[in-house]
Structures are given as C-alpha cells and as structure tokens.
Amino acid sequence: MLLGLRNSFWAVFPMRAEIPGLALCALLVAGCANPPLRGTGDLGLVIERAAGRAQLVDTTHRTVIGAVAGLGDLSHASVVYSRDGRYAFVFGRDGGLTKIDLLRARVERRLVQAGNSIGGAVSQDGKLVAVANYVPGGVKVFSADTLELLADIPAVYGDGQRAKVVGLEDAPDNRFIFSLFEAGEIWLADLADPRRPVVTKFRDAGREPYDALVTPDGRYYLAGLFGEDGLALLDLWHPERGVRRILPGYGKGERRLPVYKMPHLEGWAIAGRFAFVPAVGRHEVLVVDTGTWEEAGRIAVAGQPVFVIARPDGRQVWVNFALPHNDTVQVIDTERRDIVVTLRPGQAVLHMEFTPRGEAVWISARDDDRVVVYDTANLVQVAEIPAEKPSGIFFSARAFRTGF
Amino acid sequence: MARRDDYILPHPFKLLLLTVAMAALTLAVTLAQAAGQGAGGPPAMAPGAERQKQLVQMVRHDCGSCHGLTLAGGLGPALTPAALAHQSPHYLKLAILHGRDNSPMPAWYPLLSEADAAWIAEQLLGGFPDAR
Numbered sequence: 001m002l003l004g005l006r007n008s009f010w011a012v013f014p015m016r017a018e019i020p021g022l023a024l025c026a027l028l029v030a031g032c033a034n035p036p037l038r039g040t041g042d043l044g045l046v047i048e049r050a051a052g053r054a055q056l057v058d059t060t061h062r063t064v065i066g067a068v069a070g071l072g073d074l075s076h077a078s079v080v081y082s083r084d085g086r087y088a089f090v091f092g093r094d095g096g097l098t099k100i101d102l103l104r105a106r107v108e109r110r111l112v113q114a115g116n117s118i119g120g121a122v123s124q125d126g127k128l129v130a131v132a133n134y135v136p137g138g139v140k141v142f143s144a145d146t147l148e149l150l151a152d153i154p155a156v157y158g159d160g161q162r163a164k165v166v167g168l169e170d171a172p173d174n175r176f177i178f179s180l181f182e183a184g185e186i187w188l189a190d191l192a193d194p195r196r197p198v199v200t201k202f203r204d205a206g207r208e209p210y211d212a213l214v215t216p217d218g219r220y221y222l223a224g225l226f227g228e229d230g231l232a233l234l235d236l237w238h239p240e241r242g243v244r245r246i247l248p249g250y251g252k253g254e255r256r257l258p259v260y261k262m263p264h265l266e267g268w269a270i271a272g273r274f275a276f277v278p279a280v281g282r283h284e285v286l287v288v289d290t291g292t293w294e295e296a297g298r299i300a301v302a303g304q305p306v307f308v309i310a311r312p313d314g315r316q317v318w319v320n321f322a323l324p325h326n327d328t329v330q331v332i333d334t335e336r337r338d339i340v341v342t343l344r345p346g347q348a349v350l351h352m353e354f355t356p357r358g359e360a361v362w363i364s365a366r367d368d369d370r371v372v373v374y375d376t377a378n379l380v381q382v383a384e385i386p387a388e389k390p391s392g393i394f395f396s397a398r399a400f401r402t403g404f
Numbered sequence: 405m406a407r408r409d410d411y412i413l414p415h416p417f418k419l420l421l422l423t424v425a426m427a428a429l430t431l432a433v434t435l436a437q438a439a440g441q442g443a444g445g446p447p448a449m450a451p452g453a454e455r456q457k458q459l460v461q462m463v464r465h466d467c468g469s470c471h472g473l474t475l476a477g478g479l480g481p482a483l484t485p486a487a488l489a490h491q492s493p494h495y496l497k498l499a500i501l502h503g504r505d506n507s508p509m510p511a512w513y514p515l516l517s518e519a520d521a522a523w524i525a526e527q528l529l530g531g532f533p534d535a536r
Contacts, residue, residue: 073472075472075474258503258510258511259508260512262470323515366465
C-alpha cells in the first residue's frame with residue numbers, strides 16, 4: 001500500500017523536485033494509513049433504505065461523518081455490532097450480510113447468504129453471527145471474524161415445509177433462540193460447538209410468532225403472536241418447563257383493526273419490573289408485570305404501536321405508530337403510565353434509537369428525508385440531520401447489550 | 405419547540421399561500437375531470453398524477469415493509485409481474501381492499517379508494533413504477 005501510493009504519486013507529479021515531493025508523500029501516506037485515533041462508542045449507522053446505503057453518525061457531535069454504500073436491498077434492514085464495537089453487521093432484505101468497519105467507513109466483507117432475510121444476532125462470546133432467513137427459511141451461523149459459514153439450521157417443520165424465521169436473539173451460554181412464523185415453534189440452538197449446533201424445539205408455542213426479544217438480563221425470551229392474542233414466554237433458566245402463554249386473549253374477542261405494519265419487538269421496553277409491549281391491531285400499549293407475567297395495565301395511545309422502546313433508565317417509553325398515524329411519536333411516563341407529550345417528528349416515522357445513556361433519542365422520518373434528535377429531559381428537538389429515506393438507526397452501544 | 409404546526413406565518417405570506425393552494429386545487433380538479441373523461445366509465449376515475457405519486461411511494465415503502473422495496477417478497481409474497489402472472493386485476497384489487505383471510509395482509513379500504521386499488525393492481529401486473 002505504501003509502495004503503491006508512492007508510485008502513483010510519482011506517476012501524477014513526475015517533474016516535482018525530490019525533497020518537497022518526498023515530504024508531501026510521507027504526509028500523504030501517513031494520512032492514508034493512520035486515520036485519527038478515536039473510539040467507536042459514540043458511533044452508529046442510519047440506514048438509507050432506498051439508496052442501499054448507511055450513514056455513519058457521531059452521536060456526541062450529532063453529525064454525519066461518513067457513508068457506506070453497496071449494501072443491497074435494505075427495505076427491511078437491521079444491524080448488530082461486533083464485541084469490540086468496531087464492526088457492524090448489516091442484514092438486508094435480499095439476504096445480504098455486510099460487515100462494515102466503522103473506523104474506516106467501508107465494507108470489510110460482504111456476502112449474499114440467502115434469498116431473503118430479516119435480521120440477526122451476535123453470540124455471547126462475540127465469535128458468531130447468526131442470520132434469520134425467510135427464504136430459504138432457517139438460520140445460518142457465520143464466523144464473526146471471516147464470515148465463513150459454520151452452521152446451517154433449516155427451519156423444517158410438519159411434513160418438510162420450511163418456515164420463515166423471525167425474532168432471532170442471542171442468549172447466555174452461547175445460544176441463539178428464534179421463532180418459526182408458519183410453524184408456531186420456538187427453537188433454542190446451543191452453539192457451544194459452532195459447527196454442531198444442538199437444537200431444542202418447542203412446538204405449539206403459539207400461532208404466527210412475528211418477532212421476539214430477550215429481557216435485558218438474558219433470562220426470558222418473549223415472542224409476540226400475530227395469529228392470536230397473547231405472547232409466548234420461555235424461561236431460559238428453565239427451558240425444561242416449556243413455553244408458557246401469557247396475556248391470552250388480551251383483545252377479548254373484539255375484532256382487531258387491520259394491521260398496516262408489524263410491530264417490532266427487538267426494542268421492547270422493560271422498565272423496572274414492567275414490560276411495555278405493543279398490542280397487535282389495537283391502539284394500546286400493554287403493561288406486563290415481569291414478576292407474575294400477568295397484565296398490569298393498558299395505556300391508550302394515538303395509533304397501533306410499532307416500536308415501544310424504553311429510555312435506558314426506564315423512566316420513559318417512546319412509541320411510534322403504523323399507518324395512518326405514522327407521523328406521530330408519543331412519550332409515556334412509566335411511573336404515572338400516561339402520555340407526557342405527543343410529538344410530530346415528520347412523515348413516516350420508522351425508528352427511534354436512544355444514545356447509550358439516553359440523554360437523546362434519534363428518530364427517522366422517512367418521507368421527510370431526515371433524522372430528528374430530541375433531548376429526552378425537556379423533549380425539545382435539538383438537531384436535524386438530512387438523510388435519504390432513513391429507516392433503522394443503530395448505535396454501536398448495542399454491542400454490549402444482550403438481545404440487541 | 406420546532407413543531408411544524410406551531411409556526412405562525414406573517415399575514416401577506418398567508419394570503420399568498422392561500423392563493424397558491426386555491427390555484428392548485430382548481431388545477432387538480434380540472435386534471436382529475438380530464439383524467440376521468442379519458443378513462444371513462446364506472447366504478448371511479450383513475451387517481452390523478454399527484455395521487456399516483458403518493459401511491460407509488462406507499463406501495464414501494466409501506467407495502468414494501470412486508471413485500472420488499474423491489475416487491476420481490478418478504479413476510480408477504482412477491483408482487484412482481486412474473487409472480488402475479490396468474491392473478492386477475494379484479495382479484496388483486498379485492499385482495500388490496502379487503503385483505504386476505506388467514507394471512508397478515510390487512511384490508512386497505514380505510515386508506516385506499518377502489519380506484520386507488522384498481523390502479524395499483526394494474527401497475528403491479530405491468531411492472532410497478534419506481535418511487536424516484
């Protein structure tokens with residue numbers, strides 16, 4: 001690289017005197033080889049879905065410091081981070097898995113590992129990255145370092161059909177856990193030996209699990225159900241006790257509204273001992289007591305919730321909504337369980353991401369081509385960042401959180 | 405707080421905006437009537453150019469959440485002309501308006517008119533336009 005640069009320099013400026021030329025070259029080479037030293041803890045990616053690109057952002061200075069293109073179809077995209085916080089793994093709709101170097105703002109490795117994928121997770125030890133695929137339905141496990149394929153777990157059920165995999169999460173003891181949409185099953189894969197995963201299957205977990213989360217302590221896996229009112233709960237300390245259905249029939253037979261966007265549960269809110277979860281097809285956030293897993297209340301909100309996300313300290317829960325209320329964000333006070341403020345950050349609000357300790361939240365407004373930053377203490381907008389059709393926002397602090 | 409609906413516009417500017425809005429409305433009505441005459445017949449006239457733009461955006465991005473931006477499929481099936489080769493425009497219109505049983509496909513009639521749905525169905529079968 002050093003030689004190459006020097007050669008190209010002399011090719012471009014052959015007539016230059018040797019001494020100043022050499023000095024300039026040395027400067028150039030030093031500049032290329034050594035980007036300024038910095039940490040990655042305040043970096044993140046903003047997905048620009050239509051452009052197949054991610055903006056690299058700095059959350060301390062609230063600026064865009066780079067962009068990485070060539071990420072494929074990002075109509076549904078999610079990002080997880082390497083254990084050292086330097087690399088991002090981007091999962092694209094088209095089955096693309098891209099490893100991005102945040103410090104150099106460039107693609108480190110990329111492969112198209114399936115026809116259609118939804119998301120993924122990094123293992124507890126940081127060595128594995130797993131991808132949930134719709135087509136062909138299943139989970140593939142790669143080396144986080146080289147992206148070499150280590151294990152392939154086809155989501156085969158019934159008479160040999162393959163199910164779409166959703167809600168793939170990392171769990172303690174180097175396990176991955178995920179749900180099979182059409183099969184209504186939850187599978188727990190032990191990757192102690194990455195090339196020989198041991199899979200425990202929980203059948204009849206509930207109709208059409210659509211997304212899931214693990215609690216911040218990594219103990220419970222909760223899958224939201226689309227095909228019935230309720231949630232499926234698995235205690236990872238006691239998987240032998242099987243899947244338990246919670247909040248059964250929270251709609252009480254009422255006809256649900258048409259669901260114009262599937263709720264997302266990865267950012268599900270656990271605030272203190274209460275979980276705040278979106279009700280499917282209802283203008284409600286459900287409150288669940290995680291001590292008993294019984295319903296502890298409901299909060300009426302402006303529309304059908306998509307993301308219900310707690311500020312890291314758990315004092316606030318921020319909610320965005322499906323069409324036709326997707327210009328609105330509401331903030332819930334988790335102690336009083338009422339709406340503190342209703343905000344209109346822009347058209348088609350798709351995602352919200354808190355800074356690591358939650359003093360600010362970044363919100364993407366797709367149809368207004370911008371990301372809006374709010375101060376969470378006084379709920380005032382403090383910055384606006386242009387972005388082309390922004391969707392998901394993912395900060396590198398996710399590297400250190402189970403289930404992110 | 406910089407909320408859009410909090411802005412108070414100066415009086416002359418308001419007047420100007422009102423004039424522009426009225427002109428735009430008149431133009432839109434004229435265009436819609438022209439389009440209606442062109443297409444002819446019930447059930448409803450085809451959506452106007454501005455509405456078509458909104459519909460393209462909506463299908464690419466909101467339907468795209470499940471069917472993919474490229475409409476190659478996701479949680480929902482592919483909506484490319486090849487994938488829909490055996491579907492009639494009428495069936496597609498009904499699926500859009502009323503959703504599909506035993507699937508996450510919702511009924512869109514609260515947000516889309518019959519003419520909107522018919523136009524989307526027709527565009528899907530012919531290869532859907534790009535959002536940009």
